[in-house]
Every structure is written in structure tokens, then in C-alpha cells.
Amino acid sequence: MTYNIVIAGVGGQGVLTLAAIITQAAVAEGKAVKTSELHGLAQRFGPLEAHVRIGDCYSPLVTAGTADLIIGLEPSEALRAVYYASQKRTIIVSDTKTIMPLEAYLLKKECPSLAALEKELKKHCKRTLFAKASDNARQETGTSLAANSFLLGVIAGNKLLPIKPETLEKQFESALAGKKLEQNKRLFKQGLKVNYQ
Amino acid sequence: MHRLLTPSGNLFLVGNDAIVRGALEAGVGLAATYPGTPSSEIGDSLAEIAKEAGIYFEYSTNEKVAAEVAAGAAFAGVRSLTAMKHFGLNVACDSIFPIAAHGVKAGMVIVVADDPQGWSSGQSEQDTRMFARTGHMPMLEPSNVQECKDFTKLAFELSELLEIPVFVRTTTRINFGGGIVRLGKIAKPKTKGEFKNTEKWNNLPPKVIKRHAELAEKLKKAAAWAENKKLTQAVNLDSGKTGVIAAGVCFDYAMEALNELQTKAPLLKTGMSWPFPEKQVADFVKKLDAVLVVEELEPVVEYYVKKVAKDANPQLKVHGKNLLPHAGEYRTEIVGLALAKLLGKKYAQPAAVAKAIHRPPILCPGCPHRASFWSAKQAAGSNTVFGGDIGCYLLGIHPPMEIIDFIIAMGASQGITHGIQKASNHKAVTFIGDSTFFHSGVAGVMNTVHNNSNPLLVVLDNRTTAMTGHQPHPGSGKNAMGEPAREIKIDEVLRACGVDAVTTVNCFNVAETTAAMKRVIGSGKLGAVVSRGQCRLLTVRNARKDGVTLPIFEIDQKKCTKCGVCLYKFGCPAIHNDKKKFYIDPDFCWGCSVCSQVCPANAISAKAKK
Numbered sequence A: 001m002t003y004n005i006v007i008a009g010v011g012g013q014g015v016l017t018l019a020a021i022i023t024q025a026a027v028a029e030g031k032a033v034k035t036s037e038l039h040g041l042a043q044r045f046g047p048l049e050a051h052v053r054i055g056d057c058y059s060p061l062v063t064a065g066t067a068d069l070i071i072g073l074e075p076s077e078a079l080r081a082v083y084y085a086s087q088k089r090t091i092i093v094s095d096t097k098t099i100m101p102l103e104a105y106l107l108k109k110e111c112p113s114l115a116a117l118e119k120e121l122k123k124h125c126k127r128t129l130f131a132k133a134s135d136n137a138r139q140e141t142g143t144s145l146a147a148n149s150f151l152l153g154v155i156a157g158n159k160l161l162p163i164k165p166e167t168l169e170k171q172f173e174s175a176l177a178g179k180k181l182e183q184n185k186r187l188f189k190q191g192l193k194v195n196y197q
Numbered sequence B: 001m002h003r004l005l006t007p008s009g010n011l012f013l014v015g016n017d018a019i020v021r022g023a024l025e026a027g028v029g030l031a032a033t034y035p036g037t038p039s040s041e042i043g044d045s046l047a048e049i050a051k052e053a054g055i056y057f058e059y060s061t062n063e064k065v066a067a068e069v070a071a072g073a074a075f076a077g078v079r080s081l082t083a084m085k086h087f088g089l090n091v092a093c094d095s096i097f098p099i100a101a102h103g104v105k106a107g108m109v110i111v112v113a114d115d116p117q118g119w120s121s122g123q124s125e126q127d128t129r130m131f132a133r134t135g136h137m138p139m140l141e142p143s144n145v146q147e148c149k150d151f152t153k154l155a156f157e158l159s160e161l162l163e164i165p166v167f168v169r170t171t172t173r174i175n176f177g178g179g180i181v182r183l184g185k186i187a188k189p190k191t192k193g194e195f196k197n198t199e200k201w202n203n204l205p206p207k208v209i210k211r212h213a214e215l216a217e218k219l220k221k222a223a224a225w226a227e228n229k230k231l232t233q234a235v236n237l238d239s240g241k242t243g244v245i246a247a248g249v250c251f252d253y254a255m256e257a258l259n260e261l262q263t264k265a266p267l268l269k270t271g272m273s274w275p276f277p278e279k280q281v282a283d284f285v286k287k288l289d290a291v292l293v294v295e296e297l298e299p300v301v302e303y304y305v306k307k308v309a310k311d312a313n314p315q316l317k318v319h320g321k322n323l324l325p326h327a328g329e330y331r332t333e334i335v336g337l338a339l340a341k342l343l344g345k346k347y348a349q350p351a352a353v354a355k356a357i358h359r360p361p362i363l364c365p366g367c368p369h370r371a372s373f374w375s376a377k378q379a380a381g382s383n384t385v386f387g388g389d390i391g392c393y394l395l396g397i398h399p400p401m402e403i404i405d406f407i408i409a410m411g412a413s414q415g416i417t418h419g420i421q422k423a424s425n426h427k428a429v430t431f432i433g434d435s436t437f438f439h440s441g442v443a444g445v446m447n448t449v450h451n452n453s454n455p456l457l458v459v460l461d462n463r464t465t466a467m468t469g470h471q472p473h474p475g476s477g478k479n480a481m482g483e484p485a486r487e488i489k490i491d492e493v494l495r496a497c498g499v500d501a502v503t504t505v506n507c508f509n510v511a512e513t514t515a516a517m518k519r520v521i522g523s524g525k526l527g528a529v530v531s532r533g534q535c536r537l538l539t540v541r542n543a544r545k546d547g548v549t550l551p552i553f554e555i556d557q558k559k560c561t562k563c564g565v566c567l568y569k570f571g572c573p574a575i576h577n578d579k580k581k582f583y584i585d586p587d588f589c590w591g592c593s594v595c596s597q598v599c600p601a602n603a604i605s606a607k608a609k610k
Helices: A017-029 A075-084 A102-106 A112-122 A133-141 A147-157 A167-174 A178-192 B015-025 B041-051 B064-074 B084-103 B129-135 B145-162 B208-227 B251-260 B278-285 B300-312 B333-342 B370-378 B392-397 B410-424 B434-450 B490-496 B508-523 B536-546 B565-570 B594-598
Strands: A002-008 A033-036 A047-054 A069-072 A090-093 A128-131 B010-014 B032-034 B056-059 B081-086 B109-112 B166-171 B177-182 B234-237 B242-247 B268-272 B272-274 B290-295 B317-318 B384-387 B427-433 B455-461 B501-506 B527-534 B553-555 B575-577 B581-586 B604-606
Touching: A002 A017, A002 A075, A002 A128, A017 A033, A017 A167, A017 B010, A033 B109, A033 B553, A047 A075, A047 B081, A047 B166, A047 B527, A069 A147, A069 B501, A075 A090, A075 A133, A090 B084, A102 B084, A102 B508, A102 B565, A112 A128, A128 B145, A133 A147, A133 A178, A133 B527, A167 A178, A167 B251, A167 B278, A178 B536, A178 B565, B010 B145, B010 B242, B015 B041, B015 B145, B015 B166, B015 B177, B015 B581, B032 B041, B041 B056, B041 B109, B041 B278, B041 B300, B064 B501, B081 B084, B084 B109, B084 B129, B084 B208, B084 B242, B109 B268, B129 B166, B145 B166, B145 B268, B166 B278, B208 B272, B242 B300, B242 B333, B251 B290, B251 B333, B272 B370, B278 B300, B278 B527, B290 B300, B290 B333, B300 B317, B317 B575, B370 B427, B370 B455, B370 B508, B370 B527, B370 B594, B392 B427, B392 B581, B410 B427, B410 B434, B427 B508, B427 B553, B455 B490, B490 B501, B490 B527, B501 B508, B508 B527, B508 B594, B553 B581, B565 B594, B594 B604
Parallel strands: A002 A069, A069 A090, A090 A128, B032 B056, B032 B081, B081 B109, B109 B166, B242 B268, B242 B290, B290 B317, B384 B427, B427 B455, B455 B527, B501 B527
Antiparallel strands: A002 A047, A033 A047, A033 B177, B010 B177, B234 B268, B553 B604, B575 B581
16 A cells, blocks of 8 residues: 655745655665655745655555645645545644735735634544644744754654654755754654654 | 766656666766756756766756757767757757757757646646657657656667657656666766768758658658657556557556556557657557547647547547546546546545635745835836746736736747837836846847837846756856856846946845836936846855854834835735734745835844844
């Protein structure tokens, strides 16, 4: 069975970096993997999604309704990605920090609250986990840049990936160095300890 | 060692990198591109590895020049590659078609990437498969990442066999699709050959007719070669009377959909779009009652399947665009629904999409273009037409700036604005980026001067080719191989073209930029402002790399009058309003300072450093 992951966020939040870490970890464990991503215009603060499929499969894209895991770097983007979700199969893990789109301000639209988003997300999946990844990262490092490392820790700690946490952690070493490496590893380890069971 | 130079084994690659690897395995000696997404990363990877691999790579001024450079190498006996997006092929075709008629000595491969759904193409969807027929060149079409590598390598072989360039056509999901690739051996590149003129290469009439006939013969040879190489392959033969013919990534969608439907059907993958694999298709459809052609964009394969079926199986029902959309990209679920209908199966209809808040792409925080647009709005009066061009700045078409009136093609801001001025009484401002200016803007500027109209030419000089991933250009002072290159200065080019009033400004200084623009507009004469400021993504990336802290701005709540200019008129995505106050999200403030200049209440300033 293929394990289908969709990572959804706002362009610039690190969707592609997170996808690369998961992909490289799967490859390091000798697993079959297919991916799909987008570059260019799609990355300019618009919605961005990356697909990672672990196990034998054909298409690089996850089929609608067949995601096992949706990682939301932003909760409204997690909601956009429920196109890939089903109540039977999907677990959604999302950061709690919402990013209001500029257009919503201009059109005087309301950005749904976290509570409203959570309620809506629950309708579309088996289980949701919300992690204060951005908040934690800011507390630890002064910025929320390393939020995704915390989120990945939460995912790995709750055994939501068919990849060992050690293999994931190793990938930080090829992507980062120095103080940043140490910060990201620390946040990843903090995430690992967050148990939602 | 760069990972693309891994000697052997299996390697995870995306399509663009697999194409580069295929070229290396074929012994490519020279490559030249102009970046265009979804094929930009072919150039990026070539730039990274060129020195280590011992080959030559350049970013050329535009796709036409890149194709000419590659052709020159192939004339001299060195295998060459050029890569471009679909719009790039439009630019390059003026040279590519005659290159085919002329012929090449060493293999020359032209990679062209279509972008169904327009993920990175705001102008139009385009199917380049018909170009192969018009230009009399074979076109291979890989359907996955392994084939990206293998077909690129094969394309060199075919090109050398026929002595004409060969296309490799991809789509976005192929270029950015990743998977594990079995590597072959990297060939030792031949980087120097010799140019020898021969009678064969004189095309002037009446020989041009002879060449045309020869090209038709070459394509017959290509068809036989492709059959021998098994580029077009059938699977699940004899598994039913309803079959599928698919091209490119659609083959994987069809396989996935059949898997999901827990059924089998005979499936033919056409690995070559031109010449059309008539024989294989005829063999495939003979035993079938019906066939579904799965191809994105135009019904090219469908047309030829219908043609082939007339002789091979006149009773065959050919389905395609009657069951599948003509526009936009496909997905497994789209193909699955059509297949289910035809096979009498049930396919789960995708659930209705949840209503997520709309989030169109916008200019980044700290973007120099936003600053330039703001100044242009202050400087220009009503009755002004704003001509746009291709680059990140096309996002100026969205609110709150809404300053761009049209976006057509690379360099088109100049000619179209000139035409509007000749045919109306409008004042005009044109916006063109630095890389686009070098690509194809200069000819338009010379026309404006020669034929006398008076727009304000604003060159948005962010010092890089930003949209496609920050590639260097002739104004960068550095080439693709990282070597110093003579920096061609935009202001000097403009003056040499006959634009007398040229001012270079720091676009992050609103007062300076607005004043310079006002001077030109007030003069009533043609003039230019080079609105210079580095792409903020680059500034931020470099600062993070070098451990430099950029200032973060904040709004002083005591001074803020809640007028909303910073958010509703200027529109920086770092600025928010939580209904109690306007504030700047420190995670997204990239320290450009322009909000502090546009704030009428002087309420914004750099945060005091801790």
C-alpha cells in the first residue's frame, strides 16, 4: 500500500524543503518514492502543495480522497488540501498560526478563526492534530523559520510517517549547518515528545 | 562530487535533473538556455555541474540565442542541448526551423516544457507538439522521470542519425515529478570539434525544396528507429476490448486509475509525438472495440488515432476530448472518471472542495517592484496606460496596486504601448524587468525612439532573473559558470538607443524615485527611469547566509491613525489588521523600509535593536 502525503502551505513557508527532507529520508531507508512539486510563480505567497508518495505507485500526484497524511503549514491551506482527504484514511497535522491573505483584507473578508478551521477540518478526516509549531519556534529561536522542524517532530513522534525519526533527523545535517542545524534539531526533538494519544 | 555526477546505481531525481543526467550520459559538450519555468532547473543544474563535468554551459540572452548557440556547437561536431518553456520555443522557432532544414553534424537536443494549467505561465496554455510537425523534427515524450533520462540520451542518438535537432517534450508534472532513476554511465564529453562547411549545408533555393523532401525521408527513418527502440509500448494486451492510448504523464494517471478501479485494460504509451507511431497504433487498435485517448491540451494523438483507425479498424470508437477536458491539466481522478464511464465501472467522485479562503500569489514582502509601482502611481496622472511585461512584476495586475494594464509576452510592453500611443491620446508608462529588457526589450525601445512616441520607460532592475530562480543575465557582471563577465549597463544601452533622459534611482527611496518619474512625465518627452533595488528574496537569503540581521519595522500604535494606507493601498503581506490595530508580522518583515515612507502619519519605523 502506498503511503500518501500532501504538504500544504503558503509559498515561502518551506513546503518544498519539508518535502525534500521526508523524501530523502524515505530514499535513505531504501523505500520507493514518487514526488510532485511546483516552482516559480506558484511560490510567491500563494497556495503551494507538494506530494510525496512512499511505496510502489504510478502517478506522482496523490489522487483526491486518498491522502494518509496532510501536513498543513498553515491551517487554511490544510483546509484547501482536504481535496485529498477522506474520513476513512486521512490524518491532518497542522500548525496553529493562520496567515491572512492580503486579498481577504482588501475584499473585507473574514479569515476563519482557528476554531472554525479546526471544526471544518475534522469533518473531512479521521483525526486532526494541531501543533503550536510557529509559536514554539519563535519562543526558542526568535523567529518562526524553524517551525516545520517542530511540526515534523510531532508527526514522527506520533508515528504518522513510515520512516524512523532518526532517519528524518539525519536529513537536517545535509540541509543545514551551525547554529541553525542545532536549533532545528532541538525543535524536532521537542516535537517528538508531544504526544496526542 | 555533485550528486548528478554519481557514477552509477540508483538516484532520486526530479524530471529536470534526469534530463541533465541523460545529456551527461550522452556526452553533451555544450548547453545553453534562457530560464523559463517549468524547465528553469535544467539550466540551474547545468550551471552547478558544468565545471566539474568539464562541459560548457551558458545562460544566453534569450531562447533564440540559446538555440543558435547550441546549433553552432552541433555544427562544429559537439553534442549540444538547449531547454526552454513553451513560450521560449515561440521565440526560438525562427532559428530552430531553419536549423532543421540546414542540418547538424553532432546531436542537438531541444527540451521544451509545456505548462498545462498555467502554473508558471500567466499568458496562455500552449501545446507545442504541433511545432514538431511544422518544423519537421522528431519529438520524444517521456512519461516519467526514468524516461526523462533515457529519452534525452536516445534523442542525441536519433539527432546524430538523422543530422537534425530532436525535441524532448515535457509538461510541468514531468519536470517537477520525482522518482528513483537507474543511472547509466556518464560519457566522456567531447567539447571541441571543428567547423567544416559542406555543400550539404547550402539551403538556398532551389535546394530548399530538396531539403524539404529530405526532411520527410528523415522522419520516415525516425519512425523506424523509434519502433526499433520500442519508444511506444503496449501493456496488458488482451485484457479487454476497450483500450487506452496515453502520452506523457497521462500514462501514469491511466495506470493509477486502472489500479484504483481494480481492473485491467490494454494500454499503449506513445513515447514519440512526432512522427506519429502509426504502425504501433494500428497494431494496437486492431483487436479493440473502443479506445480512450488520454492527452492533456490539444487532441493531437486523438486526431492521428482516428486517422489510423480508418484503415486499421473502421469500427473502432475513438474517445478523447468527448470524455476528457480540452483545457487544464489532468489528474488520476479526472482520467479515472472517464475510464470508469467507458468500462462500466464505478469511480468515487472527488468530494466537493472545502471552501478555503482565496489566496492569489502576490509580490513578496519588501519586493522592490511594489516600491516602484507605488512611486509610479504617485507620479503618473489619469489618462495613463501602464504596459506590463513578463516577470514577478506581472503580479502588479492584482489589487491593491492594479497598475498593470496588460501582459502579453517577453518584451511586448514596448511595442504594444507604442501602438496604443500612436492610436490614442493616452500618456503611457511601461514596466520591464532587467532580464526581460535584455531578452527582447531593446528592439522595442529602439522602435519607440525611431518611430517617436513618448512613454516613461521604467526598467525594474532587481539585478537578477527573479521569477525563475535568480539566474544571472547580461547586466549581472557574472555568467552562468560563476565567472566575471562584462556588466552591460541598462542606462548605457538606453542612451545608446537614443533615450536621452535616463535616471537610475534606488527604488527603495520613494521620494527619489517618484521625483525622477515625475520629471519624465512632466517633460512630455520620452524618458527612462532605471528603478534599481535587489530582489528582496536574494537580500534576505544572503543576509541569513552571512549572519546579517535586517531591520524589522513596527507600527507605533500611539502615532497610527488607522488610515490603512500601508495595508489597503500599499499591500505588503507582512502587514496585518486584527481589528484592534494594524501591525507588522516580524516573521515576514524583510526590512525594506518602504512602508515607513508611505505611512502618512510617520507611525512606522525600524524596531530598536535589542
